[in-house]
Amino acid sequence: MMRNRGRPVAALVLSLALVWPILTPPAAQAAPPPPPLAATPPMGFNNWNAFGCDVNETLIKETADVLVSSGLKDAGYQYVNIDDCWSLRERGPDGRLVPDPAKFPSGIEGVADYVHSKGLKLGIYGDAGTKTCAGYPGSLGHEELDAQTWADWGVDYLKYDNCNNQSDGSQEDYVRRYTAMRQALDRTGRTIVYSICEWGTSQPWTWAKGIGHLWRTTGDISDNWASLRSIIRQNAPLAPYAGPGHWNDPDMLEIGNGGMTATEYRTHMSMWAMMAAPLIIGTDLRTASAETMAILGNRELIAIDQDRLGVQGAVVSDENGLMVLDKPLAGGDRAIALYNSTDTLATVGVATGETGLRRAGAYRLTDVWTGATTQVRSTISAGVPAHGTVVYRVRPLRDPATVAPAVAVGAGLGTVVPGPTSDTTPPTTGPASADGATPATAASEPAGDDTPATAGPEPAGGGALTTTVTNRGVGAIRDLSVAAEVPAGWTAAPATPARRARLATDATLETTWQIGVPADTPAGRYPIDVTASYRWGPRQRAATTSSQIIAVVVTAPEDGRRHLSTISPVTSANATGPVEADQSNGGPLENDGNLITIAGQVHTRGLGTTTGSELRYYLGGRCSRLVTDVGIDDEAAGGPATFTVYADDTAAAASGPVAAGEAPKTLTADLTGAAWLRLVAESAATGTHADWATPVLTCGGVPDDSPVLPESRTLFSFETGTEGFTIANPGDGGTVAQSPLFHTEGANGLKVSTPVAGNWFGRPLSTPLDLSGATMLRFDLKAGDVGTVGEIAVQVGEGFSWCQGGLWTWTNPHSSKTVTERFDQLSCPAGVTLDRSDVRAVWVFLNTGGEVLIDNVRAE
Template sequence: MRKLLSARRAAGTYARAVTAAAGAVALSAVLAAPAVAAHPGTQTQSATATAGTAAGPAGGPALRLPDGLAETPPMGFNNWNSTHCRAEFDHEMVKGIADIFVERGLKDAGYEYVNLDDCWALPERDADGKLVPDPERFPDGIKAVADYVHAKGLKIGIYTSAGTKTCNPAGFPGALGHEESDAMQFAEWGIDYLKYDNCNNQGVDAIERYTTMRDALKAASATTGRPIVYSICEWGQNEPWEWAADVGHLWRTTGDISDNWSSMLGIMKQNLPLAEYAGPGHWNDPDMLEVGNGGMTDTEYRTHFSMWSIMAAPLLIGSDLRTADEATFEILGNRDVIAVDQDPLGRQGTVVTSEGGRWVVAKEMADGSRAVALFNESDTPQRISTTAGAVGLPAADGYRMRDLWKHEDLNTGGGISATVPGHGTVLYRVWPGDGAGSYPPAAEVGAGSAPYVEAGGTAEVTTTFRNAGITPARDVSVGFEAPAGWQVEAESPTTAQQVPPGGTLATTWQLTAPADAATGRQEFPLTADYAAPSGEEVSLTSAAAAYVVANPPAGTTYASDWEWLEAGNGWGPVERDTSVGEQAAGDGGPLTVGGETYAKGLGVHAVSDIGFYTGGECETFSAQVGLDDETGANGSVAFEVWADGAKVAESGVVTNDEAAQPLPADVADAQTVRLVVTDGGDGVDYDHADWADAQFTC
């Protein structure tokens, strides 16, 4: 499936509906995969199949296709996420990526496939029914490029669709009805990997279409001696995890990923529940990497790479490495994290807990260790903790714990914890015993709940240094950095000569906000330094926060005229007095629900969460809620009002064919009120939701 950016929402068909959060709403359980938006020329079937098996390595999941291919998740590159069909996708790009794989050490780190996506061919076959490479993009043909890639010790992949045309509206030829001929061409060109899409399939049964190409690839391999890894890209429409292990080596479990937090998070949540289906030679594929394309922060990209690795997902780089920055290479080249993805046991990580947006995901490793991801779904720093026993490790006197992003080894008595930044992930690998006491003790530093403070006012924050190790932390020092204009004063000790195992150092700080401080959340960097008994020094970083607030206006006033404390939105920013436009601020239209237009209100896109400070001075909130008329036939959402962490009103699921409905809420005595929009349980396809005439009475 192709993500044509100009048509993504207009068509409403190129992205499978996915759950999303944008740091807005913390979910307490892994979500099941939602319904799929209809695609042109497709028909959804439900199918299962009984898979044959062959013995797998080290007692892991069995190999389903006994051909020895893809025994670990494929790693490489695919051009689509960075170039789509633009002119820069050509033979020079492909060769340039192969060069960079070698020059920057990515080949040595495990990346081997350099894959071509859609638009490599001419729109018509030749007189013999053969595929014809675009002579402008590939003047010497595909085989010449394949030979160049192979000469680098790498492999090459190609793309087509299990339909009459590929997914691009330009209409490049698909392989439906041409499977044997196309598979033979690919093998003769030296292709090592086939991505087989799902567009324009004429309603032919999915298992039939994908099995036909499997057999064609096997026949071509038998003739040419060229084995080809087979990637099934039918977007999870027909639950391929139930049947595709006998057909291909990997299968897409979701629609296309986009380069934003909402898309990445939703796809992650769809893929996580499918762990039992993955293993050597048969992998769940939550789509390619977006790391380095610019739509997320480096913190979010580290989460993306961490979670794909702990899910044993294929790692296909989607950014143009010819222009990538060093941060991108640092993330993509992290061999500690790659080792989690490529572990020969072949387990996909499973969810241990996810309460309050604090996710713990653990993966069994071939050497008996566990990889453990502590993932913070929310916008603000949170302490996330688990234990060695909870992630499946045996009891031991101590454990060695390696931070895979800091590349530091620590000891722990069994606690596995960290204060994790918003949208961040701390990734550990934990072994029982293994001379744990020879490493520095694991520790963390974090802050309590963020206080509310008026401009020019003061508030109190408590920070805590915790020693989770089996040896003392010595010469402990905690620092609290204030931005310009703020004053910070410690009211209790910031140092300790020693913090014993299980001990803490709590410090109280007095914050004074500048008189001109803007309303909203302000973060404060935290640091902690300590030494192991051996003298080895360790440094920690974290963050505290405070909310600058103003008393709410008296009387009945519109929420769109207030300053919110913070806001998360699925696509684009929250809009004042217009619908959401999904891109830059101010690109929405009039708020219109059921044919009625409203002058005031908030335009959002699910999943959304807007927080307001009411300071115990407001009695009621009210709004007319519904899906904006611009959604057409798409969309379903649910509106919720939360007061001090308790849900006080909800709309139930609202669809596009309903008029606006009133949503009143009693918010008396609440310090904060949150306006939440969820996806209605079916993903976030065009979920433009309006809080029309949203008002507080204070």
């Protein structure tokens, strides 16, 4: 112990007294506030995307088990959420919601206890309307009782939907309905995450902070690329509205459900993480593949999504289908995503100065999917596959000499047409070497250029490939050589140099290749691998970088008369949004149009474009005629517009100016001998909604009275009345009557008055239908003032077994569309086979408590 050497005790006491207030915090100083609930985007599971209404206690418990055993719980997934259809159809005598005892014999409370015992949390589903989307009791007017019921059961998360909402459509009503449940949840005293699911209808990002912890920004996701791309485009610009405790929700994950490629599922996970979106798994984890589990369990990507700063990645650039997102991370790193929504390989890049990265002489990039580490000087770029996303974790780098440079390998390839190669050139397979060891194919006009080929009915085979190799690292790379690996039987030869002794920082080697394709090559998608080999750094280490481009081989249509909307164009350019098949253009998003309608005439087949559009189809000299109606769609004023059909470069038919409201004009184009078909719609101001209605292409010299493919068989057209349509559940209400107000076949359709909770409309058949050759059922509808859900079911066999798909296709108020259900999407009771030759009844489901017009129930 140190002694006090001569210092007075009083002085020591005084000095302690002086420092005491510094050593002891004042009693009045407030403790830091706790983090908000849902401080990071919620992670977990929901059954709807994979199971729909087929939810039960066993599924939920087994999913909880898998979350733990697979390591997904440790990765951050904690909520196990039950969606719609968990309750009985009626409330109990005390007014409370009642779990279906067949599905949940332990009740929701028993399931919650099991889930909690696993260290996980339980979610439930409710609806801010009188009925849920599947027709079960909603919580509108029952908020206090339902919130307390869920709290008593031990629920930790509420997804609150928007069906049958009785709304006047105003934002004020949406705020009122969702605030009522927020206040009811608060009064329970239980901590419950509140997920507002009103589909982005009232722009909840502008009002729901402080009410919900997350809010849907879009309509329902589907397990296909068009849906994913559309949702990314809608949600990405909303970064300013997200943060800890309040998140933009672009809907649940479809990863693993089979409708997309692995590349598209990685984009799904990547963009959700970059957008700080909730990660709610929507696949059957009990049977998920190793690839699916690896995508869902990517710890580096989850860390980006769950970063404690809670910032949604901002859109830095968005042009021609290529998007760059920049997301700041705790600790100073940034996540940079390079997203390619186009249908071919593309080089996506951004200058570091355009991001939030602080200035440095070099930057270290870690690819969160591969783990590869590279360095760049001032530009982050990569060859990104079609529908793919590259995500880097980026930080400044002091010594770039020890890290491999980032080398971006890109490629572009026009249309590939099979055909004869040069007689003087022997066929060669495998990679083309940098010195041109693989001989070149015959020179030809490369199909897929902006100018269509005009050489005649049999253009030379192959196409033109352009490769680019760009050094983005600090310091030159040396001994660069490029190789193109083509499918067996194909040829590839560089027409320009494919080798460079030295490539400086930000310099590019561009090489043009001639690709030869055998004449008997089937239409399809074929990979071409482009590899750059080089040396880098003071020690001249060897390295390679590769990208893959998909060659799309097109062939002429088969013999027959076909709806042109069933044939994919080789190229498609449109001024506003995508060209839509069998619907009008609608707007900037996929599948946002109505049934094509020109001067009141409704068409179920066609192409919805805007003026400033061009579509190109390869005919190969095998087709003879195109017949189509053209006009301005009723959904939007505009025009006049001019429609022109080109056979190669010759105008084969032209409409002259067509005004809005004018009856459709019929064009007949002679395509004899043409290699290419082009459809062009033009006007003084681009963007007018221009329709190609019911275009039919004739190929192979078939007679003009041949049936148009795919063949359609009308089951009910309502020309003679209601055709016996009735109600499946009389107690639920609804009426039917013949009506001329909407028809897509004949002069009449069916007007259906729907109950709020919905009903099935159709009829049992006196004679069974044989639909053996059909693959789908369809019907057309036009919604009234409140919109509607549409679905199709059948009954089969002597027992009239009910087979239903569980798809709920929504149509907005005053909008129209075709509702489709494939037979392979229909589920029958256990032990029942869906015998298409023995269909005993056909039913369509409609709801929301308004009038709906339908027509042309058919099999195709």
